[in-house]
Amino acid sequence: MCFNNLKGLRLRRVIFVLQGCLFFNKAFRISLQRDKRPSLRREVFCLASKILPFAGGIHPPHSKHSTEDKKVEICKVPDIVKIPLKQHVGAPCVPLVKPGDKVKWGQKIGQPQGYISAAVHSSVSGTVQSIEEAEQPDGSRVETVVIQNDGKDTPDHSIRPGTLESLNAEELRNIVMEAGIVGMGGAAFPTHVKLSPPPERKIDTVILNGSESEPFLTSDDRLMLEHPEDILYGCKVIMKILGVSRAFIAIEDIMPEAIRILSAKAEGEKGIQVVRLGTKYPQGAEKQLIYAITGRQVPSGGLPMDVGTVVQNVGTAAAISRAVRTGEPLTQRIVTVSGGAVREPKNLLVRIGTSFRDVIDCCGGWKEKPVKILSGGPMMGVAQHTLDVPVTKGTSGIVLFTEKEAAMPEVSNCIRCGRCASVCPIRLMPLLISANSLKGNYEEAEKLHALDCIECGSCSFICPAARPLLQSIQVAKKEILAGRKKRDASVSNDLSEGRTDRNKSNRT
Amino acid sequence: MDYFTVSPAPHIRTQESASRIMLDVVIALIPAGIVSIFVNGVGVLWTILISIVTAVLTEYLIQKFMKKPVTINDFSAVVTGILMAYNLPPGAPWWLAVIGSFLAIALVKQLFGGLGHNFMNPALAARAILLAAWPVRMTTWVLPDAVTSATSSATPLAMMEGTWASASKLPSFLDVFLGNIGGSIGETSSVALLIGAAYLLVRKVISWRIPVTYIATTFILTVLLGGHGLYGAFYQIFLGGLILGAFYMATDYSSSPITPKGQIIMGIGCGILTAVIRIYGGYPEGVSYSILLMNVVTPLIDKYTMPKIYGEGKAHA
Numbered sequence: 067m068c069f070n071n072l073k074g075l076r077l078r079r080v081i082f083v084l085q086g087c088l089f090f091n092k093a094f095r096i097s098l099q100r101d102k103r104p105s106l107r108r109e110v111f112c113l114a115s116k117i118l119p120f121a122g123g124i125h126p127p128h129s130k131h132s133t134e135d136k137k138v139e140i141c142k143v144p145d146i147v148k149i150p151l152k153q154h155v156g157a158p159c160v161p162l163v164k165p166g167d168k169v170k171w172g173q174k175i176g177q178p179q180g181y182i183s184a185a186v187h188s189s190v191s192g193t194v195q196s197i198e199e200a201e202q203p204d205g206s207r208v209e210t211v212v213i214q215n216d217g218k219d220t221p222d223h224s225i226r227p228g229t230l231e232s233l234n235a236e237e238l239r240n241i242v243m244e245a246g247i248v249g250m251g252g253a254a255f256p257t258h259v260k261l262s263p264p265p266e267r268k269i270d271t272v273i274l275n276g277s278e279s280e281p282f283l284t285s286d287d288r289l290m291l292e293h294p295e296d297i298l299y300g301c302k303v304i305m306k307i308l309g310v311s312r313a314f315i316a317i318e319d320i321m322p323e324a325i326r327i328l329s330a331k332a333e334g335e336k337g338i339q340v341v342r343l344g345t346k347y348p349q350g351a352e353k354q355l356i357y358a359i360t361g362r363q364v365p366s367g368g369l370p371m372d373v374g375t376v377v378q379n380v381g382t383a384a385a386i387s388r389a390v391r392t393g394e395p396l397t398q399r400i401v402t403v404s405g406g407a408v409r410e411p412k413n414l415l416v417r418i419g420t421s422f423r424d425v426i427d428c429c430g431g432w433k434e435k436p437v438k439i440l441s442g443g444p445m446m447g448v449a450q451h452t453l454d455v456p457v458t459k460g461t462s463g464i465v466l467f468t469e470k471e472a473a474m475p476e477v478s479n480c481i482r483c484g485r486c487a488s489v490c491p492i493r494l495m496p497l498l499i500s501a502n503s504l505k506g507n508y509e510e511a512e513k514l515h516a517l518d519c520i521e522c523g524s525c526s527f528i529c530p531a532a533r534p535l536l537q538s539i540q541v542a543k544k545e546i547l548a549g550r551k552k553r554d555a556s557v558s559n560d561l562s563e564g565r566t567d568r569n570k571s572n573r574t
Numbered sequence: 575m576d577y578f579t580v581s582p583a584p585h586i587r588t589q590e591s592a593s594r595i596m597l598d599v600v601i602a603l604i605p606a607g608i609v610s611i612f613v614n615g616v617g618v619l620w621t622i623l624i625s626i627v628t629a630v631l632t633e634y635l636i637q638k639f640m641k642k643p644v645t646i647n648d649f650s651a652v653v654t655g656i657l658m659a660y661n662l663p664p665g666a667p668w669w670l671a672v673i674g675s676f677l678a679i680a681l682v683k684q685l686f687g688g689l690g691h692n693f694m695n696p697a698l699a700a701r702a703i704l705l706a707a708w709p710v711r712m713t714t715w716v717l718p719d720a721v722t723s724a725t726s727s728a729t730p731l732a733m734m735e736g737t738w739a740s741a742s743k744l745p746s747f748l749d750v751f752l753g754n755i756g757g758s759i760g761e762t763s764s765v766a767l768l769i770g771a772a773y774l775l776v777r778k779v780i781s782w783r784i785p786v787t788y789i790a791t792t793f794i795l796t797v798l799l800g801g802h803g804l805y806g807a808f809y810q811i812f813l814g815g816l817i818l819g820a821f822y823m824a825t826d827y828s829s830s831p832i833t834p835k836g837q838i839i840m841g842i843g844c845g846i847l848t849a850v851i852r853i854y855g856g857y858p859e860g861v862s863y864s865i866l867l868m869n870v871v872t873p874l875i876d877k878y879t880m881p882k883i884y885g886e887g888k889a890h891a
Contacts, residue, residue, distance in 0.1 A: 353884060363884055366885040440585060444583075444586045447583060450578060481595070481827050481828065493882065530594070536583065
């Protein structure tokens, strides 16, 4: 009896404590949700504990062990580099050189066309062999400058060091533009465009994205460990350009070292805070990151600047820092080479235009014939059919999959388990969009917000029936956009026909 | 020349599979079957096996006949077979199990497109058909201690349909909870069913939304309208197919809503219908009819409970 009472008492105590925890957890979560503006409490909470505030998400095996402790090595500079004139979102560049020209390292060889475009520079010194169309990691064919390397790395006269203090916002923005810097997380959106918000958009927050949630990739992690000062300097440049006094550096708690080092470095910096985020894919997605840190939601079809926020990858910040301090344009980047098939997984500093083949050779080739070669990580990366594609500004990793790693389960019927819907960070219904897409019912897919899909692939990953959900959603997106274009075209056609009709009637 | 596989992203997939999920459901259903065999005799085991074999065989033959890939190794037909058996009275003749399983797979599942396309829970729909065709056979329950003498008796629920005055004949609460009562094969032991349900919840095969709201709604309405107070309502929860229905049949993926809000509506709807049928209806078929009715409105529920997507409506900066 006595024993029973004691046991009962203990049990009640445990339950009481558990209830307390639950209550606090809930209270915090509710307060987080209610906070539309980032409050001090929220910031303290972000700093104090890991948070997983965005809806959905998955926990794929992170597979970063093989490269996370490896220092960045310099990849052998090849004899021939092939530099594509379009490595970014937007219009391609026109070549500034012709075959036979001598070029220097850092010399601008591609002039951007139009507003959304980014300059291209030579990553070596040498002689232009030819300008030809060549295959890119993203599957497109792009005009490419082939340069024979003379091995001297003679720098171009345009490379001049500068300082943050001596330059104003306009000059800094110009440096970023001239250096051809693009988003280095993989999207490759021209950075100067992001740093030139229209005057009616008030930007008050800068977020540096160091949450490398793609499995296998460790290039951002290594950068944060080895060059934290570059990131902080770049952060200050971005803040100065945008006239913003508050910046966050967001890092997943899977990288405690990076958090520690950057927090220590950021100690004395005014307005810069390191935020520790829970490890969950796609934590590094722009919209999810903004929500996690500020509690703001980018409106459907909108941009981060619509909610006063600019997000830049930490790699981009480091590139900006180098462009300002040394005057060096973007001619190299850190690439993680990993996967079960590669002999020696490494983090490499690679010159832009080095072929995948040369990069893999620099890692001792492969120990087992790879079945799949990915540009980027396994969640959003693009499978390559050849090794003769160049590393571009957006190549964050090269992953070589063995047959076992590349094996895909059989596709079966959708069982409507709803797992895809529960992991979707945008809270879409992937199963319904996919079903409509497969039936060619794109109008219905559009009503289900297919265009809001950020293509993170969480739905395809989690599907127990192994259905190609993302692929069918991508098809729907393409069809919807094509349909819109067609409609616009036919509307303008109707208008012009109407005009000619009127002209006719005028004549008669 | 090297050849590499080219396929769309993502290039990694979860280890979970549809067949693993179905296997989990089979595992969760085993304890209830074992208790039933102990309580109701070995005959129950034969009914379960016949039911499973018929379901799998039907699926195989239909898929062969329709020249579709045969998917009998995904365990979904096994689940339907077990659930069909669990919905039969312990003394049911073998042919009742055969007809039931055949109807469940052929009529309700395969005719509508197979796995994931059945608009109703196959086992429950088959049970409803059997009940309409052989009402006496389907409602002849044998009390555990009367197995040897083979006298038929009503289930406690059927007794309660009469007058509460006959409550003296009702089994004790503990008997009801543990399973020492008359009833369909699967509904015998609430404890065994709850153990399996806990397993499904831990494995995240089902969510709490449908079962918890379902049982809670039934409980509250029975307290308010049942006229037997709290005790009567507790009693009702562990009686009949409520636990079986709430955790194993109302949660059927293909015939229940996929939206979180929709699942709660489904649970509440099932609860209201069950309570109303049990309290005011003519016969003790609350659970199966309420789930079937809610199955039919599932597409409608899904349509009107679509979650708000990121960036829609919520305040911006």
